[in-house]
Amino acid sequence: MAQNQEEYRVSVTGTKLVINDYIYVRARPGENGKFYWNCRKTRHRECTARAITRQIRDEIRVIKGPREFAHSHPPDHEKAEAETVLNSLRRTAEEHPEIPPAQVLRSEINDVDPGVLARLPDRLYHCGYCE
Numbered sequence: 001m002a003q004n005q006e007e008y009r010v011s012v013t014g015t016k017l018v019i020n021d022y023i024y025v026r027a028r029p030g031e032n033g034k035f036y037w038n039c040r041k042t043r044h045r046e047c048t049a050r051a052i053t054r055q056i057r058d059e060i061r062v063i064k065g066p067r068e069f070a071h072s073h074p075p076d077h078e079k080a081e082a083e084t085v086l087n088s089l090r091r092t093a094e095e096h097p098e099i100p101p102a103q104v105l106r107s108e109i110n111d112v113d114p115g116v117l118a119r120l121p122d123r124l125y126h127c128g129y130c131e
């Protein structure tokens with residue numbers, strides 16, 4: 001087990017990567033299961049942090065992360081949580097098409113902190129998840 005896996009909290013949600021509450025967007029795939037990521041704020045030139053991960057079967061390993069490429073801003077826990085909740089909603093909806101989307105939303109949102117809920121994008125409420 002690589003040691004940095006124990007120090008980093010890592011999750012991949014679609015085209016986004018979250019490491020210790022920093023959110024990255026996928027830049028490009030590399031060789032041998034590697035992926036390159038940019039901090040979500042690089043688009044606005046607020047931050048130049050990058051990350052490199054490697055996927056081995058289901059496991060995502062951080063090769064370069066916040067320690068190697070420092071961010072110009074603090075991590076955003078609530079935004080990162082919102083990404084995770086959104087991804088979990090999408091996955092539940094995909095895996096259980098028989099469950100009405102409104103019910104998926106309600107069951108997920110029961111456990112969600114109100115601060116996190118406030119960070120979910122509005123479009124969630126204006127698409128297939130609407131009642």
Ligand SMILES: [Zn+2]
Pocket residue numbers: 022039040041047048049071072073
């Ligand atoms: Zn950053």
